[in-house]
Amino acid sequence: MKHVTYLFLISILLQGCSGTRHSYLNLVENNNDISVLHIKKGDIVELLAIGNGFPGRWGYFPWAVSSSPEIASVDCIKSRSFIPFREPGVIFGGITCNLIAHEKGRTELYFGNKYNLSEDTYVERVDAIIE
Template sequence: MNKIACLLLVFCLLQGCAGTRNSYTSLIEENNDASVLRLNKGDTVELLAIGNGFPGWWGYYPGVISSEPEIASVDCENARSLLPFREPGVLFGGEICNLTAHEKGKTTLYFGNQYVLTVNSYDEKYEVIIVEE
């Protein structure tokens, strides 16, 4: 019985680990030398799910910005997952960042450290093309 209790405690603590789910990777289309996300006007898609927890982010917290928020904006909201071992986490929660396509056009998404993220300081960037339905 003691072993089962220890096992349940370990499973519970593992759910509190910090992590990220990069949901945008399934949306990327490779075109020649560029990586592109194509969306229809009015679409909302999940880009990132960020789980707070142990051991913390230590000065690096994942984030994303759009170069043209009028065309496609990024909104991050606090959330918790109801599914164990899935970000943003059951115990500590986190954030889910969604991209909303407002109007036809092009924009660039910049991914990196939220604290220093700019169009000149980023880890990854992807072009987004918004088309009419």
């Protein structure tokens, strides 16, 4: 019984760990080393799910921005997932970033550190085509 109690406590504590789910990776097509995301006008697509928790972010906070927010904008809101071991966390919550397609066209999405993210400093770039 003691071991079951320890396993239960450890599983509860692990749900408080910080982490990131890169949801956009399942939607991206790679064409000649260019990442492309195809979505339809009016669609809302989850890009990132960022969990707050232990041990924290230590100066790096994952984020996404759009080069043309009038075509497709990135909207990040506080959220909480009630599914265990899924970001954002059950205990500490986190942030979910969604891409909202407003008009037909093309925009570039930049992924990287929130505190210095720009068109010059990014970790990954994805072309989003809104049809």
